[in-house]
Amino acid sequence: xxxxxxxxxxxxxxxxxxxxxxxxxxxxxxxxxxxxxxxxxxxxxxxxxxxxxxxxxxxxxxxxxxxxxxxxxxxxxxxxxxxxxxxxxxxxxxxxxxxxxxxxxxxxxxxxxx
Amino acid sequence: xxxxxxxxxxxxxxxxxxxxxxxxxxxxxxxxxxxxxxxxxxxxxxxxxxxxxxxxxxxxxxxxxxxxxxxxxxxxxxxxxxxxxxxxxxxxxxxxxxxxxxxxxxxxxxxxxxxxx
Numbered sequence: 532x533x534x535x536x537x538x539x540x541x542x543x544x545x546x547x548x549x550x551x552x553x554x555x556x557x558x559x560x561x562x563x564x565x566x567x568x569x570x571x572x573x574x575x576x577x578x579x580x581x582x583x584x585x586x587x588x589x590x591x592x593x594x595x596x597x598x599x600x601x602x603x604x605x606x607x608x609x610x611x612x613x614x615x616x617x618x619x620x621x622x623x624x625x626x627x628x629x630x631x632x633x634x635x636x637x638x639x640x641x642x643x644x645x
Numbered sequence: 646x647x648x649x650x651x652x653x654x655x656x657x658x659x660x661x662x663x664x665x666x667x668x669x670x671x672x673x674x675x676x677x678x679x680x681x682x683x684x685x686x687x688x689x690x691x692x693x694x695x696x697x698x699x700x701x702x703x704x705x706x707x708x709x710x711x712x713x714x715x716x717x718x719x720x721x722x723x724x725x726x727x728x729x730x731x732x733x734x735x736x737x738x739x740x741x742x743x744x745x746x747x748x749x750x751x752x753x754x755x756x757x758x759x760x761x762x
Contacts, residue, residue: 576740
């Protein structure tokens with residue numbers, strides 16, 4: 532069974548600095564998708580960024596970028612120029628291509644210090 | 646972007662009664678929707694996968710008769726908590742998968758707080 536592990540329950544960063552959230556996953560498959568979701572205090576799950584496993588290029592969305600290391604089964608999220616609005620729970624998730632379910636990690640609570 | 650709406654956002658019900666939560670995809674068709682439960686400070690726990698026009702697929706340990714799921718149309722799935730008890734109090738989230746050819750993204754509703762008193 533696929534599993535997703537986020538080893539950092541909590542992280543904090545100074546406003547305007549850069550922070551990296553870690554995520555590793557376990558799968559024997561080669562075709563899958565990886566996601567980072569943000570859950571602010573409102574509890575609304577917001578898609579931050581997605582990565583197709585067949586793409587070697589790391590996905591980027593404005594201040595958010597990933598470091599996808601397929602061989603190492605690692606998928607970290609880098610947030611540049613951190614803003615107060617980035618404070619939230621961040622969940623890493625995996626979905627096998629052709630499957631329907633998302634498998635979530637335990638989450639990392641990110642605090643932004645002004 | 647795609648929008649998934651959940652209703653109600655919060656509900657309080659008496660122990661022993663049933664309560665229904667709706668999940669609607671507002672601007673796309675969703676043959677598949679998902680229902681999650683989230684306990685405080687924890688991750689999302691998948692309860693069941695809801696398929697339009699067919700029975701839901703429940704995860705191991707989730708009581709089918711207690712958590713009734715109906716997906717009668719391509720834009721609506723409902724979760725009914727039957728004979729609710731205080732331990733059913735939780736945050737329930739739905740998500741919907743865009744069924745278009747290029748749609749591989751799953752969108753989430755705003756969630757529903759259920760309190761059973």
